[in-house]
Amino acid sequence: MAKTAAVILAAGKGTRMHSRRPKVLHAIAGKALVQHVVDEVQAAGVDQVVLVIGHGGEEVKKTLGDGFTYAWQKEQLGTGHAVMQAMAHLDPEVERVVVLSGDVPLLRGDTVKQLLDRFAQAQAKGAVLTAYVDDPSGYGRIVRDAGNKVVQIVEHRDASPDQLTIREINSGTYCFDKTVLEEALRELKPDNVQGEYYLTDVIQQMGRRGLTVIAFPVEDPLEIMGINNRAQLAAAEAVFRDRINQRLMLSGVTLIDPQTTYIDAQVRIGSDTIIYPFTILRGNTCIGQDCLVGPNTDLTDTTVGNGVRIRQTVAEEAEIGNNCTIGPFSYLRPGTVLRDGVKVGDFVEIKNSVLEEGSKVPHLTYIGDALIGKSVNVGAGTITCNYDGKNKYQTIIGDGTFIGSNSNLVAPLKIGANAYVAAGSTLTSDVPEGSLAVARERQRIIPDWGKRQKTQKERT
C-alpha cells in the first residue's frame, strides 16, 4: 500500500482574529481548531502527520504534543511556501500527500477518506476538495474548462469579474502525488496580488503538464468552512455543537433543549439520560444511563454513574457513583469521589475527599481533604477546618457516624465508626469509636433576664 502523509498548514497568524493566541489554537467545542483537523485525518488513516508551524509555533507544539512531525515556516510567504517546508520531513516511503488547513475544523475524516479514494480511482496526480456555496466571497474559485476539467484555482483577490461569479470554491484540502507535488512546488512564483507562493497554482501547473487533476465537491458545504474571524468561529461552534447533540440524541440521550445544551466532543452519555437546559458538559466528562442532569449544571472531566440526579451543580474532576443525588447548588472540586448512593445537597462544597456508600451531606457544608466512611450523616453547617494558613490536614470519619449540625472538625482529626458529635462542637482531638463527643459551652439558664433588663432601662 502506498503510504500517505497529511500536511496540516498551521503557521499563519490569523490577523483577522485580533488575538494574541495563534488562530489554530482557538477552540470550538472545547478543542483547538488544529486538534480537530489532526483527529479527523488520523481517523481517515494516514501514516504520518506533519504540521507546518510558525506563528505561536511553540504553543501549537505544546498543545498537540509529541507523535507528530513539526516543520517550521519562519516567514509566512504563502500556502505553497508552507508546503515546501514540509516536504523534507516526509517519511521516505510516502507516496501520497494530503494537504489541509489548520483553520478548517469541521472537515470529517470520512470526507478525507473519500477524497483519497477518488484520487486513487481516477489515478490522478492532484485532487482538490471543493464545495458549491451561495456566498463564495473570500474563497479561491475553481475554474473549469468547457470539458468540465479543472484548469485553475483563482484567489478572490486575483479573480476577474467573470470568475467572481463562480460558486464552486476551494476548500484548501488536497491530495497530491508526492513526486509531482515536489516538482510543481519548485516552479511556484509569487506573481499575484499578495506576492505569495500560492499552493493553488500547483493545480494549474499540473493541468498544463497534462496530468490528471480532479475536483471533488463535498455534499455538505458546512464541512469546509474556514475560520478567519470570531464570527466564523462562533458559527462553526454552533454547527459542531449541533452535530454532537444530534449524535447523542440519535444514540438515546434526551436533550430537553439542544439549543441551550453545550457538550464537548469527547463527552460520553448513556442511554435514557435526560439533559435539562443550560447544561455544559466539558472535556472528558462521562455520564451513565438513566441520569437526570441539569438544569444549570457545569461538569468538567467528571465521571457520573447510572441513575444519578444532578441539579444546578458545578463539578470538576469529580467521580460520582451510581444512584447519587447531587444539588441543587453543590460544588464538587477536583479529587471528589462519591461512592454509590451518596447524597450531596444544597450549598455544599467538597474537595479532595472520598465519601463511601450511602453517606449524606445534605446542606451548607465544606468537606476538604477528608475520608468519610459508609452511611455517615454530616449535619448542616459542618466545616472541615483543613487548613492552618500553611498546611492542609486530613479528617477521617468512620462508618455510621453522625456529625451534628454546625460542627467544626479541626484537622488532623479521626472520628471512629458509629460515633456521635454533638451539634455546635468544635473538635480538636480524636473521637473513639461508638462514643459521643461534645465540645461546646454547656447551656446556662439565667431566670428573669428579661425583667431585669427592663428595670435597668427605667433607672437610666
Ligand code: UD1
Ligand atoms: C486559502 C486558499 C483558498 C481557499 C481557502 C479555503 C491559497 C492561496 N488560497 O485561502 O483558495 O479557498 O484557503 O479556506 O492557498 N498558512 C501557513 N503559512 C502561510 C500561509 C498560510 O501555514 O504562509 C496556513 C494558515 O495558517 C491557514 C492555512 O494555511 O491555516 C490557509 O491560509 P489562509 O491565509 O487562511 O488562506 P486563505 O486566504 O483562507
Ligand code: CA
Ligand atoms: Ca483561511
